[in-house]
Amino acid sequence: MANLAEPFRIRLDVRISDIDPQLHVTSAAYQQYADHARFECVQAAGISVDELLRDGFGPVNLEAVIKFHRELRVGDCVDVTCEWVWGEGKTYRVENTLTRADGVVVAxxxxxxxxxxxxxxxxIPNPAAEWASRATDPTVIGLECVPARA
Structure with missing residues (x-):
């Protein structure tokens, strides 16, 4: 399935607690930024994480690949996109691009x-159907409509 809209985007400030001894953002903070963007994206789609968990479902990360391009430091703002890529089967991808306010992609x-x-x-066998059935605006997570549940 193709994505339908521009990726969801949020802006975050780099905090002093995100910095390592080399004075740039730690790799763990990059993942936290991406996780925060995904959570905000889910909420923007109108999905209640509380209801998802109450109903016995939990989103899981099975693999994470980070590519660092430039430094991100205290005082920087970072825009984090969140783009959901759907296919067939039990897994899907979430792609994040982290860009400084000056337009430079950092990771x-x-x-x-x-x-x-x-x-x-x-x-579960069809995660797209489960996510879409819970969304008030499934296009935020790259889905056109509510697919039939398996």
Whole structure:
């Protein structure tokens, strides 16, 4: 399935607590920025994470690949995009691009994700359908409409 809209985007300020001894942002902070963007994106789509968890489903990261391009330092602002890439099967990708306010891309993060059935401890077969059925605006997460549940 192709993505339909521009990727979701938020702006974050780099905090002093995000900095390592070399005075640039730690790799863990980059992942936290991406996780925060994904959470905000889900909320912007109208999905209640509380309801998702209550119903026995939990989003999981199965793989994360970070590519660093430039430094990000205290005082910088960073725009973080969140683009969901859907296909067939139990997994999907979430792609993040982190860009300084001056337009320089500082990092990209690519996640392979799934939606875990918390009782069975297995990935559900059609995560796109589950996410879309909970969204008031599925286009925010790259879905056109509510697919039929398997």
């Amino acid at each position: 990209t993060i690519s996640y392979v994700c799934g939606l875990l059935d918390l009782k069975q401890r297995k990935l």
